[in-house]
Amino acid sequence: MTPLCELAIKHSCNRGGHHTRGGEPCHDYTPKYFKLFELSAPFVQRVLEIGVNSGAGLRMWAEFFPNAFIHGVDINPGCLFHEKRITTTQGNQGDAGSLIQALPVQAPVWDFIVDDGAHDWPSQKTAMLTLLPYMTGDGVYATEDLTEVESTILAAVPPAYAGHVYDIPNGAGGGSARLLIVRRKQYDGY
Numbered sequence: 001m002t003p004l005c006e007l008a009i010k011h012s013c014n015r016g017g018h019h020t021r022g023g024e025p026c027h028d029y030t031p032k033y034f035k036l037f038e039l040s041a042p043f044v045q046r047v048l049e050i051g052v053n054s055g056a057g058l059r060m061w062a063e064f065f066p067n068a069f070i071h072g073v074d075i076n077p078g079c080l081f082h083e084k085r086i087t088t089t090q091g092n093q094g095d096a097g098s099l100i101q102a103l104p105v106q107a108p109v110w111d112f113i114v115d116d117g118a119h120d121w122p123s124q125k126t127a128m129l130t131l132l133p134y135m136t137g138d139g140v141y142a143t144e145d146l147t148e149v150e151s152t153i154l155a156a157v158p159p160a161y162a163g164h165v166y167d168i169p170n171g172a173g174g175g176s177a178r179l180l181i182v183r184r185k186q187y188d189g190y
C-alpha cells in the first residue's frame, strides 16, 4: 500500500487502496502513479483531470501534490466546484474546441494530465491528441479504463511520444482495467 493508495482511501477515490464504494470495483492505478511521481511530487505545479464527479480524485491529487494547482473538466455542470488549489470548468473531452476552452488561461502547460472521463476510445483519443501539446516537456499523460484494443490505441500515439498500455488487476471487486501512459520519447522509462 503506497501513500497515494492511502490518500485514495481517505478521499473515497476508486483509483486504488483496495476499498469498495457502493459495490463498484476498485481499480489499482495508484501504485503505478506513485512510482511515476514518488520523487517529483513536491515539484509538480499543474495537474489536469478530465472527469470530476464527486471531486474525490481532485482532492486526492491536491493532497499528493502539495504545491500543485489542480484543475478538473467535466461535461456535467452539476459536479463543478472550487476549493483551495482546485478549480473546475465544464467541457466535453470529445470536442477539441470545448476542451481547449475549458483550460484556464493562467495554466498553459500541465505536468500531469489524467483522463478519467468518458471512458470511450473516440473521446479518449480526441482528448489525448488535443492535450498532448499542452503537456510540459517531461509531463505524463494517463488515460484510464481503456476499452479499445491495444494496437489501435498505440497506433494513435503521435511519433514524438512513447505509449504503454498496462493491464492492472482491480484491487477489489474482481476484474482488471487498462491504463495508457504517454510521455515524450526522451522521458520514456523515467
Ligand SMILES: C[S@@+](CC[C@H](N)C(=O)[O-])C[C@H]1O[C@@H](n2cnc3c(N)ncnc32)[C@H](O)[C@@H]1O
Pocket: 013, 014, 015, 049, 050, 051, 052, 053, 054, 055, 056, 057, 058, 073, 074, 075, 076, 079, 091, 092, 093, 094, 116, 117, 118, 119, 123
Ligand atoms: C468516473 S467519473 C470521474 C471520477 C473522478 N475522476 C474521481 O476520481 O473521483 C467520470 C466523470 O466523467 C464525466 N464525463 C463523461 N463524459 C465526459 C465527456 N465527454 N467530457 C468530460 N467529462 C465527461 C462524467 O460526468 C463523470 O463525472
